[in-house]
Amino acid sequence: MKVYFLGTGTSQGIPVIGSDDPVCHSADPRDTRLRVSVWIHADEFSLVIDCGPDFRQQMLASRCRRIDALLFTHEHADHTAGIDDIRPFNFRQGNLPIFAHRRVLDNLKRRFDYVFETENRYPGAPSVKAVEVQNNRPFSVAGQEIIPIDVMHGNLQVFGYRIGDFAYLTDVKTIARPEIEKLRNLKVLVVNALREEPHDTHFNLAEALDFIETIKPERAYLTHISHRMGFHADVEKRLPAHVFLAYDNLEITI
Numbered sequence: 001m002k003v004y005f006l007g008t009g010t011s012q013g014i015p016v017i018g019s020d021d022p023v024c025h026s027a028d029p030r031d032t033r034l035r036v037s038v039w040i041h042a043d044e045f046s047l048v049i050d051c052g053p054d055f056r057q058q059m060l061a062s063r064c065r066r067i068d069a070l071l072f073t074h075e076h077a078d079h080t081a082g083i084d085d086i087r088p089f090n091f092r093q094g095n096l097p098i099f100a101h102r103r104v105l106d107n108l109k110r111r112f113d114y115v116f117e118t119e120n121r122y123p124g125a126p127s128v129k130a131v132e133v134q135n136n137r138p139f140s141v142a143g144q145e146i147i148p149i150d151v152m153h154g155n156l157q158v159f160g161y162r163i164g165d166f167a168y169l170t171d172v173k174t175i176a177r178p179e180i181e182k183l184r185n186l187k188v189l190v191v192n193a194l195r196e197e198p199h200d201t202h203f204n205l206a207e208a209l210d211f212i213e214t215i216k217p218e219r220a221y222l223t224h225i226s227h228r229m230g231f232h233a234d235v236e237k238r239l240p241a242h243v244f245l246a247y248d249n250l251e252i253t254i
């Protein structure tokens, strides 16, 4: 199984529009970060988690040609605003299955009503098959079992997903004990780390490292990174040996 980091940035992406911050002017390609998303694929299946405003660019860069399902973590725009660009997949494959919490599906129906329209549909409109994700109800896509992990982004519920020995958690600030139990014996954990200073709704670097210490995966990759974290090359030097900063277009094998 391969995990391709489509985007590793926080909601504004890096560079931030109009920013004078040196990280936003870095020549290191690892300091350019699109909005957070990941493509998990093997011979038998192809899953994308979240569909932010950079989705089109990410599908082109990764050369992803087929998606069996789109999994959503939550409804914030940096995770959902690219849904109009699923159309090339619709034209080749038909309706795209999307998996999300009931609340997120309802939110998408309001914001992208034309996608869910059943009467008088515009012929080229995106089309989806909506499937509700419930906590403690693992589901499968193309024969691959997926375990939802229920976490909190401040006051907002968010789903992370475990697939085999891999788990992807973004926009976490707190996580309940029973959910932590679902994350034992991981080869790779991906988790959000915004910056060094604390933040109300995202793990900062110290909180993410503490969480990794609790979960004890073989390796961990940090994502959903702000320009305020600093230069990729500087930050990575300060991390424990089994913890890495993810960067856009990095692909790892699990």
Ligand SMILES: [Zn+2]
Pocket: 010, 011, 036, 076, 078, 079, 171, 224
């Ligand atoms: Zn986010």
